[in-house]
Amino acid sequence: MATMEIDDLRRILVACAGEDDGIDLTGEIEDSTFQELGYDSLALMESAARITQEYGVVLPDEAVSDAATPRTVLAAVNSMVTAAA
């Protein structure tokens, strides 16, 4: 299974929950919290379901809390993808 890059996460977030008009997702977003990026818990649940469908890994709830960041999500996904390989 392929690992997940930041552009994959951007694509999934936008597809699942759209994007906040006032926030530029194309910038350096790795260390911003999802709350700062305009995503609430439902948006993250929806995105986590899509990640499961695409990458075959189930993220624990705390990995997709609104205090999490794209960097922590990518690390969690990729460590599970690698472990499963």
Added chain:
Amino acid sequence: MTVRTVVTGVAVAAPNGLGTEDYWKAVLAGQNGISELVRFDATGYPSRLAGQILDFEAKDHIPSRLLPQTDVSTRYAIAAAGWALEDAAVGPDTLPDYDMGVSLSTAQGGFEFTHQEFQKLWSKGPEYVSVYESFAWFYAVNTGQVSIRNAMRGPGIALVGEQAGGLDVVGHARRVIRRGTRLVVSGGVDSALDPWGYTSQLSGGLVSTVDDPARAYLPFDRAASGHVPGEGGAVLVLEDAGSARDRGAPKVWGEIAGYAATFDPRPGSGLPPGLRRAAELALADAGLEPGDIDVVFADAAGSTAGDRAEADAIREVFGPRGVAVTAPKASIGRLCAGGGPVDLATALLSIRDGVVPATAHTSDVPEEYGIDLVTGEPRTLAVRAALVLGRGRWGFNSAVVVTAG
């Protein structure tokens, strides 16, 4: 002294016009919003017509964050609420958030969204169903989304009452204002034109099977054959008249002067239907006599039995041919919860411009109905007061009186 409730903002999203002025031009021109379904291939269905909004590009009107979580009906509600507030010159800081409420009606909920999620459920499995289905289907979602988007923390309600609900909710909003909330966004929208939603409407047995868009929905015509389902609705900004004056509201469209609702008696009881009583009670509530009403916007069932019953009620209240009657919904279909609010908006436009739109395609009204139906061309008429009627299936009757204020 009772607080007066005035309309300071109006927005229409209708099959023949998106936005109040486009709709009004289309209605006066007799432009038909009824056409063959394009949402899905309805070949083989007993009916194939609908009043469809074909020019609503959701991403032009709805923020990106709301697109994945909203049914088409909720998008109409959010867009129309935005236009109505703009019309009323109300922004998030115009009034304190707890002084602004939302009372919207919907009768169908998020059919199309839910249909898509059902398809995922059955073809792929439960883990593919959108988390947003949890509220996107729900009757209260329009009220919730409009309230969140516009930071309105005053009283909020969702009212379900089929075609009468869009009037009941305006009556309710007036009560909310009388209890002290300064502004309420009210009205209603509906849309259920996906295969499941449309089939659900057909299964009610009242939809016309005539396939000519100009002949399928002929309220009060001898050839009446049922109605055509439509989508859309209208949103009104209602305010305490004194508060609207104090904040310098740019205009007052009119006043919600009277409201009443009744239920029909149990079938077989031998008692008369309740529409006449609703009309009389709304007039009394407004402190008006039948002679004060310049035009009646009819519920216009489009079935012979329904039209006859409504003609009886109108004739009994106003006398034979005693008042102008019209049904502009003939050119957009029956919009469920959206129908009453669109009629209220149309009545306010008639008050503003001194013209009553025609009942689009009706031409042959039985003499014994005894109603003066506006047909063919719009009628020039100074309108100071209008009565709007609505009926929901299984016996809801509602009536609202709007005046120039």
